[in-house]
Amino acid sequence: MQATMEVTNSRDEAAARRLSHKKVSDLTAEKRRLVEVPYTASLAHTMNALVANRVVAVPVATPPGHWIGAGGSMILESDKQTGAVRKHYIGMVTMLDILAHIAGDEIDGAGGVDEIDQRMAVPVSSVIGHCLESLSLWTLNPNTRQVFFYPLLNSNIAVFSSFIILNCMEVFSKGIHRAMVPMDSQMESAAGVELVESASSYRMVTQMDLMRFLKSHDDSELNAIMSRTVSQLGAVKETIFGVTDRTKVIEAIKAMRTASLNAVPILRSSSSIPEDHTQLINGRARKLIGTFSATDLRECPIAQLKSRLPVSVLEFTEKLSVSPAELAAALDVGAAATPSRELVTCRADSFLGEVVDKVVTKHVHRVWVVDQLNLLVGLVSLTDIIRVIRLSLL
Incomplete structure (x- = not known):
């Protein structure tokens, strides 16, 4: 019995060490370059970009120093060699933002649809913030390690391995659907609405990326959670x-x-x-x-x-x-x-x-x-x- 426990504990510790190397950047390893639009782009151009790239949201970029970012943030793209700032991301425009603009109160669904051409011609910067998610920009540091509470069988000591990105999960559990990940950030462990963040390039990580990671990862603690019902876990929203x-x-x-x-x-x-x-x-x-x-x-x-x-x-x-x-x-x-x-x-x-x-x-x-x-x-x-x-x- 003791030998069995020692073997099990050894496997658990090995899994913890293996997972300790996982970072937020691992979720973006297969992600393509960030899809974005300039602040001068029309709403029609923005929607075409969404359709062409099969995404439902894009960040909006402006020249530095001309705008205040969503939530007062300064999410900047800078030259990797010189550090000179090239872009300032001022917000995220989602499909719901575009729909909210299209569905103005004065449009009645009949004759009013003729106004859509005019509505789609406005600059995308004018519709930022029509939905709650566009009011802030979220970033996740790529070097933030994933944290998972992993109990050992033979003691009361808990080892923190790196299975789930708890910082990432905390953001996404509050209804934020996506966050920007700077690929060469100098910050160590920040996550959330950053006042200042500068990098030469970004990727987008989403709730779905996290879901794919969870599905592909085999772990006893996670499997125990996955084997419970959605009702037992309190995951069912009954007001709909x-x-x-x-x-x-x-x-x-x-x-x-x-x-x-x-x-x-x-x-x-x-x-x-x-x-x-x-x-x-x-x-x-x-x-x-x-x-x-x-x-x-x-x-x-x-x-x-x-x-x-x-x-x-x-x-x-x-x-x-x-x-x-x-x-x-x-x-x-x-x-x-x-x-x-x-x-x-x-x-x-x-x-x-x-x-x-x-x-x-x-x-x-x-x-x-x-x-x-x-x-x-x-x-x-x-x-x-x-x-x-x-x-x-x-």
Whole structure:
């Protein structure tokens, strides 16, 4: 028995030493160069950049010394050799910022859509801050080591190995979806909203990058957390609001802007009670039939956006679900194309590991929680997953 414990302890200590070399920069090893836009770029140019690079947010860069950064921060890009400052990042523009600007109160979804060309021509710097995440810039130092509480079996001493980036997790557990990582930072362990940060280049690390890391890492302590249900861990958010299948795209965008939501469930409209299809409704115990998110608008070319705003969210998402090949095949046989978008759901008693696997493999940022009748009972988001894992590790 003693020999078995010694072997186990030796393995645990070896794992701790192996993990101690992990840093935040390991999450960005395969990341491409930062996608950004200049402050003079039009909103149309910015949206084209989002579509071309398949991202949902980009930092905005200006010449140094002309702007105050989001939250008063000074995130600078400097020449690696001379140290001369070349750029100042003043904020992050997300797809929700763009939608909030498009869905101005004076646009009614019919005749008002003609104003979109004018709205998309404004400089991107004028729309920073329409959603909460754009109000601050977050950085994570690449040399910050990942910290994990690893208990030894034969003593009360705890060894800190480097599995999860607790600093990174703390930021992401508060609803921040992405942070900039300076590739040659001189700072040792800072994380959060930095007043001054200068580097010759940056990468972007996101909640999804952390999810991929968690999924790929085999560790006994993490596996124990992953084997608990989302309900047991408190990862299910039970208060959830959505739109009906009769809500127009323009109305959904306005409602999402007001509530600062990046996505909403599409619910089957009721035939027995009157409903206001222009507003968010309580989605609990309602039939879930789809998802409408800010990311969906990224898939819609600007040229088609005007004609899509007055349609229902269900029709909009169904059209996005049909690939050009599927549509051509359907037209060849004279049939309607079949929507291929999959609803990603789980149950309250689903294991966290199963939910993480769905998040990564399906590349979604939320999993709807349904009951045995497939009625909506809650939501598990990336923020919720990171929050409960972090709390379990502390």
